[in-house]
Amino acid sequence: MNASLINTEILPFNATAYHNGKFVDVSEATLKGKWSVVFFYPADFTFVCPTELGDLADNYAKFQKLDVEIYAVSTDTHFTHKAWHDTSETIGKLQFPMIGDPTGAVTRNFGVMIESKGLAERGTFVMDPDGKIQIIEVNAGGVGRNAAELLRKIKAAQYVRNHPGEVCPAKWEEGEKTLAPSLDLVGKI
Template identity: 35%
Template sequence: MLTVGDKLPAFSLQSVVSLDEGREFETLSERSHAGRWQVLFFWPMDFTFICPTEIAEFGRRHRDFTDRDAVILGASTDTHYVHLAWRKQHPDLRALPFPMLADTKRELSQALGILHKQDGVPLRATFIVDPDGIIRWASVNDLSVGRSVDEVLRVLDALQTDELCPCNWKKGDETLTPKKEAA
C-alpha cells in the first residue's frame, strides 16, 4: 500500500459531477486539482449500507474542507453510470458537492494497494494529499467499519499547520515547540 511520502499515482477517471442532464460526467486526473490539498477516499461498492453514511457525511462537511482549501474526491470501482444511478436513487447522495470517481479498471485502487485480497473491492481507504501531490496521511478501515470524517478534518488541520501537533490536537490548540539543548 502506498503511504506517507509517496506520490499520488497518475490517473484519469470518469466521474459523476452533477445530476444536470448533459453535464453529469467529467474526466478527472491527479492534475485536476494541482496546487490544492486533496482528500481522496474510497468505498467498497455502490448500493450498500455503510458507504452512503460516509459519503453523505463527507457531503455534509464539504464546506469544512473547502474552508481549508481542500477538495474531496470519492471513489469506488463501480462505473460512472452506476454512480449516477445511485446518486439519483439515494436521497442523501443527490446533492453531493464533490465528484464520484469511477475506478472501473481498478488501476488507481491497485496502484494505491487498497484492494481487498478476497473480494477485489477497495477497502475504506482515505488519503490526504498535499498541494505537491504527496500523500501526507493514509488510513484504511476494514470493509465493515466506517471512517470518521471528524478525524480526517482533524488530521488535515494538523498537517496544514506545518508544526508539531500532539496527541488529540485540535484546531486552535497549542502546537509543540522543541526545546533547544544547552551547549
C-alpha cells in the same frame, strides 16, 4: 500496502467521475494545486458506504473552507455513481466528484484493492497541494469513518505544512499549542 506511501507523490491515473450532473475527466493532475482527499469505499448501493459519504456531504462546506476537495472512489462505473446519486436521498446530497474505477487502476495505485473481490478497502488518503500523500487511514469493511476526525487531521497537516519546525500533538485542535521538537524536549513529554 507493503511500502509506506506517506510523502510519496500520487501515481498517474486517468478516470471518469460523476460530478454535479456531468461526467468529467479526472487525473492525478486534477488533484494537485490544492489539498485533496481521495476517499475509497467498497461499492455503491451498500450499507456503511452511504453513511460515510453522507457524513462527508454534511461537512463538505467545512472541507471547502479549508480549500480541500474530496474525491470519492469505488470500483463501480461513473454510470453507476450517477444512478446511485439520482436514486438515493443521501447520495443525492454529494457535491464532490465520484470517480468510477471499474478497472481498479486508481484503487491499485493507492494499494487498497481487495483483489479477491475487485473492491476497494475503506481507504482515506489526504494529499497536499504538491500531490504528496500526508495522511493515510484504512479501516476494516465494517468500520465507518468520521468526517469530523478527518477535518481535524487535515487542519493539523495544513498547520504543520505552514509552520516548519512545529508539530501537532495527539488530539490537537486548531488554536491549541503545538510542539517544536528539540533536544530540550526529549524525555520531558
